[in-house]
Amino acid sequence: MSTSNPIDIIIQARMGSTRLPGKVLKPFHGTTVLEYLVERARTSRHARHVVVATTVDKKDDVIESLCKKSAYRCVRGSENDVLRRYYDAARALGSDVIVRLTADDPFTDMQECDVLIQTLLTHSFAYVGSHRGGIPLGTGAEAFTFEALKKAHEEAAHPYEREHVTPYFYEHPELFAQTEIEYPNYAPLTHMRLTLDTPEDYEVLSRIADEIGKEDPTLPEIVAFLKERPDITARNSHVQQKPLHA
Numbered sequence: 001m002s003t004s005n006p007i008d009i010i011i012q013a014r015m016g017s018t019r020l021p022g023k024v025l026k027p028f029h030g031t032t033v034l035e036y037l038v039e040r041a042r043t044s045r046h047a048r049h050v051v052v053a054t055t056v057d058k059k060d061d062v063i064e065s066l067c068k069k070s071a072y073r074c075v076r077g078s079e080n081d082v083l084r085r086y087y088d089a090a091r092a093l094g095s096d097v098i099v100r101l102t103a104d105d106p107f108t109d110m111q112e113c114d115v116l117i118q119t120l121l122t123h124s125f126a127y128v129g130s131h132r133g134g135i136p137l138g139t140g141a142e143a144f145t146f147e148a149l150k151k152a153h154e155e156a157a158h159p160y161e162r163e164h165v166t167p168y169f170y171e172h173p174e175l176f177a178q179t180e181i182e183y184p185n186y187a188p189l190t191h192m193r194l195t196l197d198t199p200e201d202y203e204v205l206s207r208i209a210d211e212i213g214k215e216d217p218t219l220p221e222i223v224a225f226l227k228e229r230p231d232i233t234a235r236n237s238h239v240q241q242k243p244l245h246a
Contacts, residue, residue, distance in 0.1 A: 007117055008049045008095040009041045011102035012082055012165075019198045024103040025062065026202060026242055029209035033196060034063070036209070037106045044110050046117045047099065055079035075221045081162045087153040095146050097121070100165060104196045105138040106205060109219035116143040116181060127169040127178040134183045137241065138195030139219055142166050142221035148176050160244055167244065189223055193236050207232050212230045228230050 013024045013034050020026075024034045034052065041050045045241075051073040054063040060076070067074035077085030089097050097120060101108055112130060120128045126148035131140035148169060148175065152161075156168040169176050196205055209217075211232075212225055226233055 005096050005121070006048045006094055007046050007097040007099070008051060008088055008090065008093050009044060009099040009101060009113070010051050010053050010089055010095075011037060011041065011101045011103055012053050013060075013063055014055050014057070014079065015062065016055075016057070016079070017197070020196070023196050023202065025066065025098060027205060028106065029161075029215075031053045032066070033106050033205075034066070034103045035070060035099065035114075037108065040108070040110055041101060041107070041113075043116075043216060044099075049073055049093060051075060051089060051093065052103075052220070053077060053085050055085070079157075080180070082163045083153055083156060083165050083168075086165055086245065087149055090146050090149055097143060097145055098149060099170060100142045100144070105140075106196070107139055107194050107208070107217070107219070107222055108141050109139060110216070111218060112139075112181070113141045113143070116141055118178065119181065120145070123177075123179070125178055126176040127166070128181065129166070129170065129178075129182040129207050130183070132170075133181045134190055135186045135219065136189050136192035136194045136223070138193065139222075141170075144169060144176075151175070164244055173246075182200055186219075190225075191237070192226060192233050193241075194222070195241075197242070198236065198239050200239055204232055204236045223236055 015022050025032045028036050054060040056076045064074050075089040078087050116128045120143045127144040129142045152168040161168045
């Protein structure tokens, strides 16, 4: 990677959660959920920095403290205007390309994140995503340019566009050159819930991490394991994902 084209992974994380408070620092495979994801993110072949972006709320002091203890980069910003939090962080870092991860999704596959980055750079896209490409919930990611982030920050007005960072991109394809990575081989598995929002999710994700045993399982390895263990994903199959907006 050329230093003239800095690519940074920014992981949003906060302690607040209505259904599972403090979820990002819960014990997870010998560490915490957040640390597990940060260490996996550090395996990216393209990323210059991995940065935790938390809020200025006092309850998130503990996240900053953990980052200092573990020598992770940490920035703090608005709790509800997460789009601004990303923009401020990327501007301060001098990022040209940003990969957005959330601490709710510890099984995001970094090999696939590198595919997103390579796709964005090779084809001069402004935004590339994999969330809607037919993979289990909680395993996708997004990459976008700083110029696109700046435009979204300046123009996005709806609260859900500010809170969820990227809707302004994919709801305005006329403004941003973009694509979605498709995973047809995983299409039958889109019902799987591998994101962390409830106690049931925590039980499922913990079981997967502990039973697979690897520090950095790939998405194909996780999917192959779950095909053999439908009893595990059945434990949170009833959980409803919160809508993006009403």
